[in-house]
Amino acid sequence: MTRILLSDKLDNCVARWRKAGLTVIGPVKKETFSSYAAVEKAADVKKETFSSYAAVEKAADFNFEMVMPDRSIKELFFPQTEPMMGYTIKKQDIATEDFKPPAEKRVIFGARPCDASGLAIDDPLFGWDYKDNFWFQRRDETVIVTIACTKSDDFCMCTSLKLAPDSTKGSDVLLRPLQNGKGWQVEELTDRGREAFKEIADQLQDGSEPAAPTAVVAEKFDLDACISWLKNPENFDSTFWKEISMRCIGCGSCTFLCPTCHCFDFQDEGDTYSGIRRKNWDSCSFSLFTMHTSGHNPRSTQSARWRQRIMHKFNYFPGKFTANSCSGCGRCSRQCPVDMGITETLQEISTLKP
Amino acid sequence: MQGAHNNIYKPAIMKIVDRHDEAPGVRTLKLEFQNPADHELFKQNYRTGMFGLYGVYGEGESTFCVASPETRKDYIECTFRQSGRVTSALASADIGDLITYRGPYGNRFPIENFYGKNLIFVSGGIALPPTRSVIWSCLDQREKFGKITIVYGARTVADLVYKHELEEWEKRDDVDLVLTVDPGGESPDWKHRVGFVPTVLEQAAPSPDNCIAVICGPPIMIKFTLISLKKLGFEESNVYTTLENRMKCGVGKCGRCNVGSVYVCKEGPVFTAAEVSKMPQADL
Numbered sequence: 262m263t264r265i266l267l268s269d270k271l272d273n274c275v276a277r278w279r280k281a282g283l284t285v286i287g288p289v290k291k292e293t294f295s296s297y298a299a300v301e302k303a304a305d306v307k308k309e310t311f312s313s314y315a316a317v318e319k320a321a322d323f324n325f326e327m328v329m330p331d332r333s334i335k336e337l338f339f340p341q342t343e344p345m346m347g348y349t350i351k352k353q354d355i356a357t358e359d360f361k362p363p364a365e366k367r368v369i370f371g372a373r374p375c376d377a378s379g380l381a382i383d384d385p386l387f388g389w390d391y392k393d394n395f396w397f398q399r400r401d402e403t404v405i406v407t408i409a410c411t412k413s414d415d416f417c418m419c420t421s422l423k424l425a426p427d428s429t430k431g432s433d434v435l436l437r438p439l440q441n442g443k444g445w446q447v448e449e450l451t452d453r454g455r456e457a458f459k460e461i462a463d464q465l466q467d468g469s470e471p472a473a474p475t476a477v478v479a480e481k482f483d484l485d486a487c488i489s490w491l492k493n494p495e496n497f498d499s500t501f502w503k504e505i506s507m508r509c510i511g512c513g514s515c516t517f518l519c520p521t522c523h524c525f526d527f528q529d530e531g532d533t534y535s536g537i538r539r540k541n542w543d544s545c546s547f548s549l550f551t552m553h554t555s556g557h558n559p560r561s562t563q564s565a566r567w568r569q570r571i572m573h574k575f576n577y578f579p580g581k582f583t584a585n586s587c588s589g590c591g592r593c594s595r596q597c598p599v600d601m602g603i604t605e606t607l608q609e610i611s612t613l614k615p
Numbered sequence: 616m617q618g619a620h621n622n623i624y625k626p627a628i629m630k631i632v633d634r635h636d637e638a639p640g641v642r643t644l645k646l647e648f649q650n651p652a653d654h655e656l657f658k659q660n661y662r663t664g665m666f667g668l669y670g671v672y673g674e675g676e677s678t679f680c681v682a683s684p685e686t687r688k689d690y691i692e693c694t695f696r697q698s699g700r701v702t703s704a705l706a707s708a709d710i711g712d713l714i715t716y717r718g719p720y721g722n723r724f725p726i727e728n729f730y731g732k733n734l735i736f737v738s739g740g741i742a743l744p745p746t747r748s749v750i751w752s753c754l755d756q757r758e759k760f761g762k763i764t765i766v767y768g769a770r771t772v773a774d775l776v777y778k779h780e781l782e783e784w785e786k787r788d789d790v791d792l793v794l795t796v797d798p799g800g801e802s803p804d805w806k807h808r809v810g811f812v813p814t815v816l817e818q819a820a821p822s823p824d825n826c827i828a829v830i831c832g833p834p835i836m837i838k839f840t841l842i843s844l845k846k847l848g849f850e851e852s853n854v855y856t857t858l859e860n861r862m863k864c865g866v867g868k869c870g871r872c873n874v875g876s877v878y879v880c881k882e883g884p885v886f887t888a889a890e891v892s893k894m895p896q897a898d899l
Contacts, residue, residue: 345624348672355628355672355713359621390881391623391866497875497895524870527624527863533673533704540624543869551861551871554677554698557834559860559874559898569873569898577876 265468266436266461267444271320271370274461278368279318281460283404286337287371289315290324314369314376325371328414329590333520334369334376338399339383341517342541345395345527349535360537362395368404368457374428374435375419375590377407379520381431385582386523395540404457407432408445413476416591418604421484424589426476434458437472446472482607484575484585489615491576497568501613505606506567508599513544515593515602516570521586524550545569571606623866626670626715627653631708632690637776638769641741642706643682643694644669646716658688660719663726663752664745664857664885667718668865669693671704678862680884681719682744684751691716694744694776720865721884724749724829724855733761735821737840739812739832740769743776745857746831750784757789764791764821768812771800793819813839816847823848829855834899841888851889858884858891858899874898 266274275285290312300306312330314337317323347358380400387396409427410417419425429435433454436445447465449455458465490496516522526543530536543550546566552558560566578586587603594602633645648654663685670676677699683692697706708714726749734753738746746767753760765784769775775794784792795808795815808815812832821828828849830840837856844854860872860879867881875895877883891899 345622350672350713353711353713355715357625357672359625361622386868389867391868393623393868394621494895498897523868525863526869527676529673529675531673533671536673538624538672543863543871545870553859553861554702565897572875573870573873577873580876 262467262469264447264449264465265439265444265470266447266465268320268442270444270461270464271323273464275317275320275370277461277464278457282366283457284365284367285317286314286367286369287317287323288325288327288330288373289313289317289322290327290330291315314372317370323371325408328410328412328417329373329376329592331518331592331596333379333518333590333592334372335379335383335520335522337367337369337403338380338396339523339525339542342539343395344537345540347535347537348531350533362398364398364402366402366404367399368406370406372405372407372432373410373590374407374426374430374432375417375424375588376520377405377431378419378424378428378588379431379590380405382521382582382584382586382588383523386578389581404433404453405431406434406436406454406457408436408438409472410476410478411438411473413478414591414595416595416602416604417476417478417589418481418591419589420478421481421604421607422585422587422589423484426478430588437475439470440473441470442473443470446470481604482611484607486615487607487610488575488579490610490613491572493615496613497572499613501609502564502568505601505609506564509546509563509567509601510599511546511548511563511566512598513546514596514598516544516546517542518592518596520588520590520592521574545573567606571603574603575607624717624864626668626676626717627657629691629714629716631710631712631714634708634710637694637778638774640697641694641774641776642697643692643744643777644705644708644714646691646693646714647689649713657691657719661685661688662719662723663748664723665719665721666865666880666884667691667693667716667720668862669695669705670701670715670717671708672715674704675701676715676717676863677701677705678859678865680745680748680857682748684748684755685723686752686755694741696741717865721880722882724752724885726752729753729827730759731761731825733763733821733824733826735764735766735826735828737766737812737816737828737830737832737844739767739836740774741776742831742833742836743767746829747777747780749829754790761825762791763789764793764819766793766795766812766816766819768795768797768808768810768815769800770797772796772802772805774800811839812836813843816840817843820847823850823853827853827855831857844888851892852887854888856886856888856891858886
């Protein structure tokens with residue numbers, strides 16, 4: 262016997278959580294216009310879909326059919342742009358105002374295991390020595406209810422990263438879809454998860470319905486072989502880097518969509534009298550990222566920048582924080598405009614001599 | 616280390632109490648903390664070699680060393696070349712104006728390990744400020760160190776920074792100062808050497824015995840100075856230098872200042888030549 266949440270009770274749960282003051286967030290797919298083009302009739306207007314984790318009001322707003330939303334869960338904790346402080350300068354006085362993330366309690370219902378893992382991977386980064394409270398305030402006030410994957414696509418690679426379609430890393434509650442498709446088995450993992458589910462305890466029931474089999478995600482590369490190749494200092498100057506990154510256009514999409522890429526920039530918005538200092542996503546793919554004032558650029562070519570991204574994720578980051586900075590969501594490859602990504606690179610590396 | 620603010624990216628407010636033009640386009644600002652708690656934290660944490668982010672709201676922040684020594688913590692001095700948006704804003708600030716400072720960040724020169732040893736400082740151009748912080752930290756407790764030699768060069772006589780302090784060091788009999796300018800950079804009344812820093816260093820020929828070298832300069836100078844020191848018999852582990860890279864956060868999160876696996880902002884900026892030679896040279 263396991264605890265079960267039936268899909269038709271989800272509406273009640275959303276209402277209950279919202280009534281308790283929680284913002285409920287989940288995978289949502291929206292239609293959006295893609296580009297301008299001549300049309301003859303209304304039906305010619307082409308629409309594209311766009312998906313992300315976004316606030317919902319009712320169960321019907323969720324979309325659990327997608328393998329995963331286009332955008333990762335990262336932006337809910339580390340927004341693309343976020344005000345850090347405001348400033349007002351008057352004669353001999355600088356007044357500053359601290360901006361904090363909105364103090365809202367949230368439940369994310371239907372996170373993917375790779376997205377939840379990504380958050381856990383970045384926790385030590387935002388916490389070493391200096392604690393970034395923009396990240397941690399949101400982490401502390403968000404309950405993550407993950408749904409194990411029962412389907413995958415060609416780009417999924419969690420298993421290659423030694424994670425799984427039902428990993429619990431970073432999750433407060435893990436749900437396993439039922440075989441009959443009518444709900445989920447509930448596994449509460451943390452106190453924060455138990456607390457949130459107390460709110461909807463009367464909506465759960467005991468049952469013996471088996472869980473659907475988790476998605477089969479084929480292993481795409483030998484991670485250990487890749488890591489030992491990356492750790493060999495001789496390979497830093499390998500011609501491999503030039504070859505693999507030849508077609509990279511440096512758009513930075515992979516880093517923006519990545520659930521673990523955390524690089525950022527500060528920009529002042531305003532003038533020298535008043536304004537806001539913001540923290541914005543930045544990307545190691547951009548040439549200005551490391552450019553010195555003198556014009557010297559330590560990573561002056563796209564191949565040096567792609568090498569940095571791979572080395573950072575699989576060599577430098579685990580050296581400092583134990584985990585690889587990749588949870589295997591595959592968005593970098595799935596949405597790359599020139600069909601490259603971590604999978605392709607590591608597959609190639611697997612075939613090289615260490 | 617978290618600091619007085621809950622927001623780790625929020626800078627302290629500093630008042631410019633003095634400023635000095637060092638060379639064309641190069642200016643020193645002397646800054647005082649406006650908030651005693653910020654100052655207290657600085658006094659507790661600052662050691663020579665550490666850096667900070669100096670800024671002007673509306674323009675941004677720039678990374679330079681703290682040019683004042685750890686033996687004088689009532690104020691901060693920073694020296695910079697006016698070259699971009701932030702440094703232009705800093706250069707146009709007047710005495711009495713307020714600017715921002717975050718820090719001190721990074722590691723330091725372990726000067727207590729230099730006690731009883733001879734010291735040679737080798738520096739070029741605008742890289743004297745970080746070296747000067749160590750020099751004064753040692754000169755302020757002169758009795759703890761052996762012979763102190765300073766080799767400093769710039770492209771032209773005008774480009775030498777801290778000219779008033781160079782005069783002071785020249786007069787001291789407990790400091791050997793060797794000044795040089797690049798060939799063609801001398802003025803008619805120049806009485807010192809003419810030649811590149813590494814060459815002049817080899818001519819000065821300091822003994823590597825019981826000696827620590829602290830070098831700082833443009834990458835090309837560092838490269839050839841390391842070769843010269845090796846020729847003179849210095850061990851890589853007795854040669855210290857300080858690296859710089861573009862930074863935004865200063866606290867190991869924004870992801871850009873690393874050389875290979877080493878974060879300059881956290882594990883640096885001070886490294887021994889032995890540590891630098893282990894880094895992937897293509898990433899420097």
